[in-house]
Amino acid sequence: MKKWLALSVLALVFTFISILFWYSEWRYSLPTPVPASYHIVNTGAHVDLPGAAFSFPSDKPLFLHFFNPDCPCSKFNVPHFKSLVNAYANKINFAVVVMTNDKNYTTAMIQKKYGLSIPVLMDTALAAACGVYSTPQAVVLDNQHRLYYRGNYNKSRYCTDAKSNYAQMAIDSLLAFQAHPVFNRQALTAYGCSLPTCKINNK
Template identity: 55%
Template sequence: MAKKLLLGLWLSLLACSISVLFWQNEFKYSLPTPIPKNYHDVAMGSKISLGQCCVEDGKPVFIHFFNPDCPCSRFNVPHVSGLIKKYGDKINFKIVVLNKQKSFTIEEIQKKFDAKIPVYFDDGIAEKCGVFSTPQAVLIDPSHNLYYRGNYNKTRYCTNADSNYAQMAIDSLLSKTNSPSFNALALRAYGCSLPKCTK
């Protein structure tokens, strides 16, 4: 009888541990990121003024909002690197690191993406673009209007080519077609909340 009770307790503890690990490492990141109380929405088409960060040169600007401590941000590094390699001659790519807990160097971030692109540590850029989670993509047209703000993909690992939302926005902007209409999975923020890597 005691063995059955101990076995039952052990299995219950094991099931609870697995559930907690699943929540911490997977499920909580599949839920929408809570909107902060002081959040100020920035509408699509709004003029985005980023000063020295984005000098007007006739090219669109793509900003990758990145937190090295966020699992979701780490999982999409290969996808973002691919976008930089594919579109780097047509678009000005920039990375904004949003992490106040640790300090990183520009070189460390550039090495992660295998790209010598500008890196900023200014959370004011996120506020101006209406970003409150990582990873998030922002695409600004050559006139400095917000063209796209949202997720890279509906999957955390950016493996579903049919939902490469950020890439679809880039293709649409470069082909000068109307801005594509995206569903809630593209535009509702998922991932790690700011300013800390929490949900």
């Protein structure tokens, strides 16, 4: 009797975990709602970078990683983002833009926690300047600060699908001096945690 009871409990736990996993995957498939006040920034538009935080060499493109340390979606793609930094740091300027209302986070804290040696910016106005309304999002600007790409890193939340490395494809295209790449809806439709409170929405 005890054996069957234990098996029944294990079966219930397994079923519950499976339902949670399925629900998480289902939420991930839904795009982040576009805010009513959202103002789109079109590809090719010049992006005015607010603040005096940008002292990057002007001869390189700029990659902005919009990141919320409290957003599960942001955490999933940290390894992939760091791999991009390691691969392209000599050709592109990288910076993390922290999107959170939690004032306890500091630049040094983010750099230490995630093992980053690149600039970490706390200027949330950059999201509006780049047309970003969710995290994580990748923004690639050319060396004239014109928007080249704004979108997702990968169609997989863990960035494990090599065929949909959208952000990396954008980098490679820009470095090859190609025209703005054409991406599918999966690349350009925002998925993740909404701004500004960054509460989990669909990942």
